[in-house]
Amino acid sequence: MKVKSMAKNTSKAEKKGALSIKNVTKIYDPTGVNVMAVDDCSMEIAGGEVCMIVGPSGCGKTTLLNGIAGFHSITEGSIHLDGELLCGPGKPKADQSAERMVVFQHGALFPWKTLQENVAYGPSVQKALSPAQAMDKAGQMLAEAGLGNFLKKYPGEVSSGMARRAEIVRALINNPKVLLLDEPYRAMDALTKQIMHESLLETYDRTGVTIFFITHDLEEAIFLGDKVHIVTTRPCQLKKTVEVKIPRPRSYETQSSEKFRKLLAEVNDAVHEEAVKAFKAGERELA
Amino acid sequence: MNTSADSNKVAPEGFNLFLYRTKKKFSGPDPYLTIAGVFLWLFVYWVLCEGLQVWRFTKLPGPVAISKDWFSMTPFQGISIFTQEYYDHIYVSCQRILIAFGIATGLGVPLGLFMGWSRSIRDYIFPIIELLRPIPILAWVPLSILLLPGFEGPVIFLATLASFFVTTLNAMLGVDSIDEEYFRAAGCLGSSRWDIFKNVVVPGALPFIFTGLQISIGVAWFSLVAAEMVSGDLGLGYLIVDAYMNNVTVPMVIAMITLGFIGYFSSACVRALGDRLMAWHVKELAQQGR
DSSP states (O other), X not given: OHHHHHHHXXXXXXXXXXXXXXXXXXEEOTTSSXXXXXXXXXXXXXXXOEEEEEOOTXXXXXXXXXXXXXXXXXXXXXXXXXXXEEEBTTBOXXXXXXXXXXXXXXXXXXXXXXXXXXXXXXXXXXXXXXHHHHHHHHHHHHHHTTOGGGTTOOGGGSOHHHHHHHHHHHHHTTOOSEEEEXXXXXXXXXXXXXXXXXXXXXXXXXXXXXXXXXXXXXXXXXXXXXXXXXXXXXXXXXXXXXXOOOOSSOOGGGGGSHHHHHHHHXXXXXXXXXXXXXXXXXXXXXX | OOSSOOTTSOOOOHHHHXXXXXXXXXXXXXXXXXXXXXXXXXXXXXXXXXXXXXXXXXXXXXXXXXXXXXXXXXXXXXXXXXXXXXXXXXXXXXXXXXXXXXXXXXXXXXXXXXXXXXXXXXXXXXXXXXHHXXXXXXXXXXXXXXXXXXXXXXXXXXXXXXXXXXHHHHHHHHHHTSOHXXXXXXXXXXXXXXXXXXXXXXXXXXXXXXXXXXXXXXXXHHHHHHHHHHSOSSSHHHHHHHHHHTTOHHHXXXXXHHHHHXXXXXXXXXXXXXXXXXXXXXXXXXXXXX
């Protein structure tokens, strides 16, 4: 109760969308053997912050994201959004809700709906807007994102970069408090990635939504983030937090600055150790 | 520059697109090979039956004998494109297929979708379906004659049964084939369970459903003819058996070829309907060069 009242008092001053992850543990037992994916992981994410999660493959980052989104339960610990309990003691699984929107690794625009129908889907099923109004707003928002000529195209007909951009629009039309991105630019070439980063930064500067972003790409992490949380290999724990004090708006030239290089080296040091551990663990499992 | 892409040229649509595709199709070897293939098979058939009169093949009517009767105003063996009887048989069979296919689709698609969508519905129904499915259609003949009155009932029942199993199973597998992330995305976006059914389950399963329907209409024809042979008064299957019993082989073969053509046409209709309903799927495949 105390937490809740505090949040109410401060919500006017602070931006919405503060995530508080406390001592979260997640244990899977698909084969009767317990696998600990996340172990006593805690992090605080302020409202309107871009928080980047970096760690080796298969370390449990996605598990953490799924817990926040409400796709599955957590075993121990609690997750609060703006002081309200999402999941925790007595409530293992968070309710899925449009205040926490996920952008998926492989892209999950419905292939049977046009870009415009995809974006209009959220507000119209939530009955926030009438279907016609939702379509209008979707068209407008897609046009703002530079997709005005592709409203009637199906996701299969446009490039992966455009599809991903449309997916972010589909999330933002619902005015979420938190945007959860799970390696959204993983399969893209470096040039497309650059354009996607600029468009995401532009979107962030406009909306100020809290961003929880999982990635393997260290340069991406520093370029986009306010904070880079480096997590350990499985089970996932917070290892180190690096603050990125590069002023916004940032442009691609930022990436060649001395400050950027230093931060990159710092993050790389922390991640490399974990990557080696993960690699060795993988070897043992196979041998 | 001839080789540069004409960026300001508008892509053809509708009838012009059809013309463009037809022209493109006939500029390659494929259609000519098809035509040559058909004539080759007809020629072999003719050589076996009429040209060389190979042993046992003499009992069969050759292509010349068949076409003489088929297109004759006064067919020697009773069936041609000018006799009312021929169309009666076709009409009756088609009508039965429409009813059987309609019932099988109307029941099978929703049942399959619900089975794919809800674990508990699947647990109730799937074992029974899997138990009944392997029973051959001909094994159902006595039961259906005992159970249903008249000629129509058993025949339609048998044709329905076979295609019902195919349709149900494919609709269910279609739901299974949908990526979990679409359900999660729909959940995130604030869908109710019913919204997810309408917007994810049904469209996501459509490609599988239509693959199933194409198989199912083939199976419907096949079991219809089997049923008409056993218990019928009219229809192409009945015509084949009746002709055989009366030792007139030309109508028998005419009925077989007719079945082939109608079956081909009915599958093409199902495919066309599928392409119409799944523009997104067709366009996606086209992007992959298929």
